[in-house]
Amino acid sequence: MSTHQEPPGEATRRPRHPDDTDLSTSSREELVRLGSELDDVTITHRADPFPILGTRMEKRTERKVARWFIIAALAGLGFLAAYLFWPYQYAPPGTPGDRHSLYQLYTPIIGALLGLSLFATGGGMIAYAKHLLPHETAVQERHTTDASSELDRVTTTAILVDSGVSSGIGRRSLIKRTAGFGGAVLGAGVGVFAVGGLIRNPWKGGAHAALWVTPWAPSPGEPVFLRYDAQHLRLARPEDLNGGSIATVFPYKRSWSEQQAYDAMQASNSPVMLIRLRPEQAAQVIQRSKRQASFHYGDFYAYSKICTHLGCPASLYETQDARLLCPCHQSQFDMLEYAKPIFGPATRPLPQLPIAVNDEGYFYAKGDFIEPVGPAFWERKSGSL
Amino acid sequence: LLAVGGLYTVFAPQPQVARAQANPAQGNPTQVNPALVRQGEQLYDTACITCHGANLQGVTDRGPSLVGVGEAAVYFQVSSGRMPATRQEAQMQQKPVTFTPEQIDALGAFVQANGGGPTVPKAGSLAGGDPAWGGELFRLNCASCHNFTGRGIALSSGKYAPKIHDVNRRQIYSAMISGPESMPRFSNQQLTLQDKRDIIAYVESFMNKPNNPGGYSLGGFGPVPEGMVAWLIGMSALVAVTLWIGAKE
Numbered sequence: 219m220s221t222h223q224e225p226p227g228e229a230t231r232r233p234r235h236p237d238d239t240d241l242s243t244s245s246r247e248e249l250v251r252l253g254s255e256l257d258d259v260t261i262t263h264r265a266d267p268f269p270i271l272g273t274r275m276e277k278r279t280e281r282k283v284a285r286w287f288i289i290a291a292l293a294g295l296g297f298l299a300a301y302l303f304w305p306y307q308y309a310p311p312g313t314p315g316d317r318h319s320l321y322q323l324y325t326p327i328i329g330a331l332l333g334l335s336l337f338a339t340g341g342g343m344i345a346y347a348k349h350l351l352p353h354e355t356a357v358q359e360r361h362t363t364d365a366s367s368e369l370d371r372v373t374t375t376a377i378l379v380d381s382g383v384s385s386g387i388g389r390r391s392l393i394k395r396t397a398g399f400g401g402a403v404l405g406a407g408v409g410v411f412a413v414g415g416l417i418r419n420p421w422k423g424g425a426h427a428a429l430w431v432t433p434w435a436p437s438p439g440e441p442v443f444l445r446y447d448a449q450h451l452r453l454a455r456p457e458d459l460n461g462g463s464i465a466t467v468f469p470y471k472r473s474w475s476e477q478q479a480y481d482a483m484q485a486s487n488s489p490v491m492l493i494r495l496r497p498e499q500a501a502q503v504i505q506r507s508k509r510q511a512s513f514h515y516g517d518f519y520a521y522s523k524i525c526t527h528l529g530c531p532a533s534l535y536e537t538q539d540a541r542l543l544c545p546c547h548q549s550q551f552d553m554l555e556y557a558k559p560i561f562g563p564a565t566r567p568l569p570q571l572p573i574a575v576n577d578e579g580y581f582y583a584k585g586d587f588i589e590p591v592g593p594a595f596w597e598r599k600s601g602s603l
Numbered sequence: 604l605l606a607v608g609g610l611y612t613v614f615a616p617q618p619q620v621a622r623a624q625a626n627p628a629q630g631n632p633t634q635v636n637p638a639l640v641r642q643g644e645q646l647y648d649t650a651c652i653t654c655h656g657a658n659l660q661g662v663t664d665r666g667p668s669l670v671g672v673g674e675a676a677v678y679f680q681v682s683s684g685r686m687p688a689t690r691q692e693a694q695m696q697q698k699p700v701t702f703t704p705e706q707i708d709a710l711g712a713f714v715q716a717n718g719g720g721p722t723v724p725k726a727g728s729l730a731g732g733d734p735a736w737g738g739e740l741f742r743l744n745c746a747s748c749h750n751f752t753g754r755g756i757a758l759s760s761g762k763y764a765p766k767i768h769d770v771n772r773r774q775i776y777s778a779m780i781s782g783p784e785s786m787p788r789f790s791n792q793q794l795t796l797q798d799k800r801d802i803i804a805y806v807e808s809f810m811n812k813p814n815n816p817g818g819y820s821l822g823g824f825g826p827v828p829e830g831m832v833a834w835l836i837g838m839s840a841l842v843a844v845t846l847w848i849g850a851k852e
Contacts, residue, residue, distance in 0.1 A: 310734050310808045327820050446793075447743060449736065458792040462782055465793055466743055533747040536758055536785040543759055546749065550759055561759070 257361035266352045279349045293335035300327050304559070322364040348523070395579045403449030421597075432591055433482035434571060434583045441582035444492060444573070445470040448483055454581045456518060459494040462537040466523060467492045469583065489523040490571050491533055491542075492581070499540050499554060506556035506567065509588070513572040515581070520571040521557045524592040525549055527564035542568075566594075635712065641714025648708055650687045665691070673720020674711035676781035679774055680696050685783075693761030694784060705773045721780040724796070729772035730807060732799030738805040740798055744789065752823035753809055758785060767806055775803050 236244075236252060244252065246280050254261060268276040270391035306324045309317035354595040365371070387394055420429045436442050444454040444467035467490050468483045495503070513520075519598055525544040532544035532551065540553040541560070549562030557568035569591050572584040590598050617734075627834070647655075654666030666688075680686035684698040703712065715722065733736060742751050749755050753767035759761035762785050779799055782788030794802070821828045 310804075322815070322818075447739070449739065455792075458790065460782075460788045460790045460793075462788050463790065463793060465785045531747065532759060534756070535762075535787055536762065537782060537783050537787050541759065545756060548759070 221318050223504055248361075251257055254356070258361070259356050260358075261354055261356045264352055264354040267350065272422070276350075283342055283345045283349060286338050286345055290335045290338035290342060293331050293338060295513045297328055297331035297335060300324070304328070318416075322433065333449060420595075429595065429597075432586055433485050434488065435586040436583060437471070437473075440471055440473060440577060443470045443472075444468075444490070444581045444583070445483075448480075455579050456515070456575060456581070457519070457579075459492065460498040461494055461517065462499075463494045464533070464535040464537075465492045466490070467520070467581075485523060486529070487522070489531065490548040491523050491535070492573075493519050493535065493540075493553060495519065495540060495553065496537070503552050504555045506558075506570075510556060510570055512585075513570045515575060516572050516580075518573065519553065520573045520583075521553075522571065522591045523553075524567040524588060525567060526559070527562070527593060529592045532568070539596060634704070638747050639709050639712045640716045642706075643709035643711070643716075646702070646710050647713055650701070651710075654688070659714065662682060669714050670718035671720045672714065672718075672781060674715040675721040675723050675777035676783065677711040677714045677775040678707060678723055679781055679783055681710060683770070683774055685819070694763060697765070718772065721777075723773050729776050730802055730804045731802075732804065733801045734804040735797075737801030738801070738808075740794065740802050741805050744794065745802070748786075750823070750825075752820070752825075753806060767810055770806075772803050772807075775806055780787045786844055788851045 241249075251261075263477065269277075275511060304324050305317060305320050307321065309321050312318065344446035366374075382388065400516075421427045424557050434442050434561055446452045446454060446465060446467060448468075451470070454465065454471065459465060469490075470479055470482070474482065495517045497517065503514075505511040521542075524534055525542065526545065527547055527549050530544050530546035532542055532549065534545055535541075535553075536543065542551040542553055542557065544550070544562065544564065547563050550560050551557045551562035551564070551568055552560045559565060559567065569587040569589050571587055572585050573581050576582050651669075654662055654668050656662050659669040667699075677686075680695070681702055682704075684700045685695040687701060688695050689698070706832060714720070735813075738751075748758070748764035749767055755766040756762045757763045764786075776799055778786065779789045779794065779802070780791070787800070791799070821832055
């Protein structure tokens, strides 16, 4: 029956199979040796570092190991104390009491203390293993890597098939189907749970989808103003900028709540650069189309700040030659020629925002951008406007 | 278009006119010292006239007109050693300063007397008390070129935004108000005097002082060198420890 040769001598080395009396009378050491021998493990060398218990040497070694754990505990306590009580708030240089240096030390201190605590815990474990555990060398025979015996394989297969047949699941197709259905739905539910949060539909809303419309879109009878920064509500006026200036502006409607205004500032497609050309530059401007020629106000031009290549904020404005550089991939746009790309990977001009000044003297957007802001996507038409 | 042009003529000259009138109003007429202007003219005639012209009108392909650039531009360019220039190139280099502070004042007075322009306030501190707000404005208006740690960046065609390093408050202020070379100008209507003082306070909080919560700036270039250092040093240390553990039998 057996297809493979027994290794020579194996039968002789195998211990006698113990009977019940052997098991009940054996000591712990004998049982350990028996278990090892049944697994073909031979302990060739075993030396207890401290054969006599309670010697002064052993106590000293124990203290050596305990020192590591005490260091770990103290460093851990120090970490907790620093984390809770160290002055972590920013203080500018020159604050009385040298609060700045204390603030600067916060991160290194909590890092060093937590690191020391982990290191000392590991050190204590290594020291225990090295100095206090018995030193032993064990050899285990390599078992043959052949398959199990024919007998084992045939009987195991029969047991598995029998359990399947006797459960009757093969004939009970109603249970088989409902269980499959339940399992499949549960699996799909888990899958939806995991993936659902990642799915967004940017086309939701059709023509008013977020891809096509920015917060600059005006609502009937209400102008969208150009505001400067987040903390103060300051609206842009023509007299704010000198020739050769640039300001980043965001949309603002008077009817907006604080949250709506905040969301509009945070929207990725809302930053706009308001640029005032120098007078001699304004005379050289080349317009893109008749429609877009009315988008500027005197020598003020407003362009989206979002690069048409991959959406970085492109705002490195070189006033002398009125060129705008994107820091990510060095695309360059010519502000004297409708922000046309003249260098780098960007292929489309920056979208221009139509602006005008109302009778109170504030800039406002005459309408939304006439093309989508930022990098390309499938449905975006390239080419003419 | 007529309305646009009309509005433009109403608004556009306003800042210049307003500033030219505002300077005497600030009490400058008493300070305009004819002797100082004359001294400035003599310095101008020896050091600047070749490129900027006999009447500050500029010389084609050499230097721009200085009419209306104001005392602030003179102070920034001359006190940082960029002017007088030694040669034409993409961007003027910082060099050891040629003139004494008195001579720089004289040159500034001369240019100011011929066309006006932005000035640097002489009285009061130029550092504000709110560096956090200054930092907000710095990141919005300045950091795209100068980096929020003030390290600067390369621009196109050999130009660059310089590292903000070893500069005084008047230089930072005069750079913002006059817009040297490729830099845009930031008028006091766009960033108020108080805003500018807060920006200066923010710049001073990182300039020439270690301001690194991690203990070392790694050049202040941001996450790329930091990640590289973490990878190279951290991984080598881990490999070394692994080898050491393996070597201990």
